[in-house]
Amino acid sequence: xxxxxxxxxxxxxxxxxxxxxxxxxxxxxxxxxxxxxxxxxxxxxxxxxxxxxxxxxxxxxxxxxxxxxxxxxxxxxxxxxxxxxxxxxxxxxxxxxxxxxxxxxxxxxxxxxxxxxxxxxxxxxxxxxxxxxxxxxxxxxxxxxxxxxxxxxxxxxxxxxxxxxxxxxxxxxxxxxxxxxxxxxxxxxxxxxxxxxxxxxxxxxxxxxxxxxxxxxxxxxxxxxxxxxxxxxxxxxxxxxxxxxxxxxxxxxxxxxxxxxxxxxxxxxxxxxxxxxxxxxxxxxxxxxxxxxxxxxxxxxxxxxxxxxxxxxxxxxxxxxxxxxxxxxxxxxxxxxxxxxxxxxxxxxxxxxxxxxxxxxxxxxxxxxxxxxxxxxxxxxxxxxxxxxxxxxxxxxxxxxxxxxxxxxxxxxxxxxxxxxxxxxxxxxxxxxxxxxxxxxxxxxxxxxxxxxxxxxxxxxxxxxxxxxxxxxxxxxxxxxxxxxxxxxxxxxxxxxxxxxxxxxxxxxxxxxxxxxxxxx
Numbered sequence: 001x002x003x004x005x006x007x008x009x010x011x012x013x014x015x016x017x018x019x020x021x022x023x024x025x026x027x028x029x030x031x032x033x034x035x036x037x038x039x040x041x042x043x044x045x046x047x048x049x050x051x052x053x054x055x056x057x058x059x060x061x062x063x064x065x066x067x068x069x070x071x072x073x074x075x076x077x078x079x080x081x082x083x084x085x086x087x088x089x090x091x092x093x094x095x096x097x098x099x100x101x102x103x104x105x106x107x108x109x110x111x112x113x114x115x116x117x118x119x120x121x122x123x124x125x126x127x128x129x130x131x132x133x134x135x136x137x138x139x140x141x142x143x144x145x146x147x148x149x150x151x152x153x154x155x156x157x158x159x160x161x162x163x164x165x166x167x168x169x170x171x172x173x174x175x176x177x178x179x180x181x182x183x184x185x186x187x188x189x190x191x192x193x194x195x196x197x198x199x200x201x202x203x204x205x206x207x208x209x210x211x212x213x214x215x216x217x218x219x220x221x222x223x224x225x226x227x228x229x230x231x232x233x234x235x236x237x238x239x240x241x242x243x244x245x246x247x248x249x250x251x252x253x254x255x256x257x258x259x260x261x262x263x264x265x266x267x268x269x270x271x272x273x274x275x276x277x278x279x280x281x282x283x284x285x286x287x288x289x290x291x292x293x294x295x296x297x298x299x300x301x302x303x304x305x306x307x308x309x310x311x312x313x314x315x316x317x318x319x320x321x322x323x324x325x326x327x328x329x330x331x332x333x334x335x336x337x338x339x340x341x342x343x344x345x346x347x348x349x350x351x352x353x354x355x356x357x358x359x360x361x362x363x364x365x366x367x368x369x370x371x372x373x374x375x376x377x378x379x380x381x382x383x384x385x386x387x388x389x390x391x392x393x394x395x396x397x398x399x400x401x402x403x404x405x406x407x408x409x410x411x412x413x414x415x416x417x418x419x420x421x422x423x424x425x426x427x428x429x430x431x432x433x434x435x436x437x438x439x440x441x442x443x444x445x446x447x448x449x450x451x452x453x454x455x456x457x458x459x460x461x462x463x464x465x466x467x468x469x470x471x472x473x474x475x476x477x478x479x480x481x482x483x484x485x486x487x488x489x490x491x492x493x494x495x496x497x498x499x500x501x502x503x504x505x506x507x508x509x510x511x512x513x514x515x516x517x518x519x520x521x
Contacts, residue, residue: 039485046488061491065351068498069172072179075505076512080174080375086519087372148243148297148430151389152410155399160315161322163390170382173350174375179501182371182508183207184356185364191455198360199444200224200353200493201451204500211503220496224353225448227492231354232448235486236441237467238474241267244434245475247412251427264475268468270435275442275464293432294385300425301388304418308395315394350378352490353497357444368515371508392418442467 049057073080154162180200187206188198201221208217245263248254305312349355355374362370389411393399396414415422442464449463501508 036484043484043488046492061494064498065494066169066172068502069176069351072175073172076175076178076509079178079512080171083178083372083375087376090369090373091376148389148411148433151386152393152399155390155393156410159322160318160390160394161324163319163387163394164323166386166390167383170378170386173378173382176351177355177377178371178375179505179508180351180353180356180497181359181374182367182511183501183504184360185362185370186367186507186511188360196361197447197450197455199357199447200497200500201448203504204496207504207507208500213503217500220500222452224493224496225451227489228354228448229445230489231493232441232445232467233470234489236444237438237470239486240434240437241471241474244431246409247427247430250409250412251423260475261472264472267435267475268471271438271442271471272464272468274439275467290436293429293436296425297429298385298388300415300422300429301392304392304415304422305388305395307418311395312391315391318394319390349490351498352493354441354444354493357447358440366511366515366518368511371511438471
């Protein structure tokens with residue numbers, strides 16, 4: 001218990017100090033400066049620039065994500081394209097009978113730390129949610145403000161061409177998602193009460209132990225869990241409540257300094273109500289909220305695009321031309337590419353490993369079946385939703401205004417320029433996006449928390465309370481520092497995850513071959 005209290009104190013102390021120093025200065029905008037001072041070193045380390053030209057560099061972590069995603073795509077012979085129809089059929093339930101025939105009897109095998117080495121023979125017969133629920137739970141963590149605010153940020157910095165590279169990143173990321181989610185199911189733990197515990201923490205530790213690299217596996221698993229907890233508080237929580245509070249206050253005309261606090265408090269209450277019920281409650285909410293919120297947003301965007309139908313061609317022209325020759329400068333191309341990949345990674349999280357936690361709870365006897373389902377995520381999230389958002393912004397042209405807002409407000413202004421009352425619809429969509437993302441990321445963070453500190457009720461309650469506190473904090477600080485910290489923590493998760501996935505690719509291939517044989521029969 002003492003270790004847990006010390007860990008909690010270590011996590012929240014910097015934020016308490018931030019609040020105290022900001023209060024002493026008496027200015028809300030100072031919070032951003034103080035927050036940046038305490039987290040800037042970590043952000044700089046994660047996004048250290050490898051120089052490409054004299055003026056342009058690429059963060060090493062972006063190169064890592066791009067490189068591994070490309071390698072995975074070739075290694076699995078473009079499973080992102082070949083497995084697309086199969087993925088849709090699995091979600092539709094066409095292969096449910098395959099799972100029924102895939103059950104295997106328990107066998108006497110070696111164990112590691114009291115757990116089965118070949119977990120697929122036993123634990124994969126358990127699960128808590130359906131393929132569709134697992135997909136929507138994971139999508140609720142990715143289809144969110146990264147699609148709205150993130151696209152706006154990418155276009156503001158990199159121009160329309162950034163959209164093209166976001167699409168490319170989404171297509172390549174489909175394979176990364178397939179690999180990590182297959183491993184998530186294969187190496188998951190199932191408790192005596194049927195509760196599933198899965199994600200990179202488990203396949204890093206157990207999978208690499210099978211490979212004879214137990215020490216490396218433990219180190220990578222611990223690092224991932226720490227980064228995931230930070231990511232759940234940052235990008236999965238504070239960033240969401242920050243942007244939701246901003247657009248709500250703008251649409252309601254609220255200028256009170258305490259408005260963010262009260263909005264965050266209300267949001268925290270609703271989030272707390274849902275996450276108390278665990279993954280089953282989260283899945284039951286997301287399977288309803290995700291289709292609804294995506295439907296609202298897509299309908300609104302399509303109306304705006306339809307009203308400017310004659311400009312669709314020129315918008316795509318700007319996207320493609322901007323991707324390869326912005327102002328005719330090679331450095332500009334690199335800059336646009338970097339922004340596209342950076343925002344796409346923050347949006348769909350392919351390679352980060354977070355979605356593997358949600359997908360590991362699925363009811364299936366074949367790990368690869370859920371990996372195939374998972375490859376739909378980056379397609380829906382980045383190729384579809386992000387592209388639609390980009391078209392709205394590019395068509396309306398608001399991003400060209402030197403005084404244009406940033407983040408979610410730019411997207412809102414783009415909608416308003418077509419139909420004045422659309423920001424009200426967008427406000428509802430944004431709040432739903434933020435809410436669904438937070439409840440999914442609370443589950444990701446909780447799984448990592450329990451991996452580090454033990455699966456006890458006290459630890460569960462402690463994490464959920466802290467998570468709700470951060471919801472309030474996020475709504476009370478400004479965008480810049482939140483975005484940087486959120487990006488850094490989420491990108492940091494990719495480092496141990498991708499190292500582990502690359503070392504376990506042969507296991508993924510075995511599971512894919514096993515499932516392909518099963519569905520062919």
